[in-house]
Amino acid sequence: MVNNMLPRICSECGCTFYGGPRAWYCLDCREERKKIQVRQYRERKKQGNVLKLGETMQCEICLKEIIRNSSRQRFCAECAAIHLKEIDNQQSLEWKHEHPEKIKESKRKLSKRRHEKGEQRESGIKYITWDKGTNKWRVLLYLNRKQVDCGRFKNIEDAIKAKKEAEEKYFKPFVDEHKA
Numbered sequence: 001m002v003n004n005m006l007p008r009i010c011s012e013c014g015c016t017f018y019g020g021p022r023a024w025y026c027l028d029c030r031e032e033r034k035k036i037q038v039r040q041y042r043e044r045k046k047q048g049n050v051l052k053l054g055e056t057m058q059c060e061i062c063l064k065e066i067i068r069n070s071s072r073q074r075f076c077a078e079c080a081a082i083h084l085k086e087i088d089n090q091q092s093l094e095w096k097h098e099h100p101e102k103i104k105e106s107k108r109k110l111s112k113r114r115h116e117k118g119e120q121r122e123s124g125i126k127y128i129t130w131d132k133g134t135n136k137w138r139v140l141l142y143l144n145r146k147q148v149d150c151g152r153f154k155n156i157e158d159a160i161k162a163k164k165e166a167e168e169k170y171f172k173p174f175v176d177e178h179k180a
Contacts, residue, residue: 021091128159139163143170 008019012029025033044050051057057068061079075083096103123129123137131138131152137159139150150166153159 123156123159125160125163127163128156139166141166141170 004021005018007016008023009016010026010029011024012033013026015026017023017026041050051068051071053068053070055068056065057073058064059066059076059079060074061083062076064076066073066076074080127139127141129138129140130136134152136152136154137156138152139159139162141148141150141163148166148170150162153162
């Protein structure tokens with residue numbers, strides 16, 4: 001995974017600090033916020049407005065009855081995963097719109113790295129292509145507007161051999177038939 005600890009700007013005091021993508025506050029402001037939260041919790045507890053762990057509650061999305069596992073729990077496990085994915089996607093899109101130059105730079109770096117590793121493979125041989133999904137060479141012949149899939153191979157030598165065998169099997173009878 002990429003190291004995403006970058007310089008961030010504190011939302012409270014405006015100072016610069018190192019933090020992850022969701023870090024909003026520097027260490028000092030975080031401590032101060034924690035003290036305020038504890039104070040507010042104690043006030044709510046005195047008034048009886050605190051939900052206890054283990055009590056039943058309703059998921060905010062699907063309204064299914066669930067048991068509360070944490071103080072900030074709002075959703076069941078299925079809905080929580082969906083909700084988190086939606087938030088991540090939205091934050092990702094916002095970041096991409098704000099930093100188009102960084103995206104271009106990262107694409108250039110990725111392309112350069114792939115080129116150095118030889119990931120963008122080309123066989124230079126008709127009917128043999130690189131299948132990125134399986135990381136194998138694919139032999140695919142075309143005969144009478146129909147595809148003949150001859151398989152996928154780890155080595156290009158095996159792919160060439162399979163191509164030759166398929167040509168012998170499919171093309172030779174076709175050519176002989178049209179000569180007559």
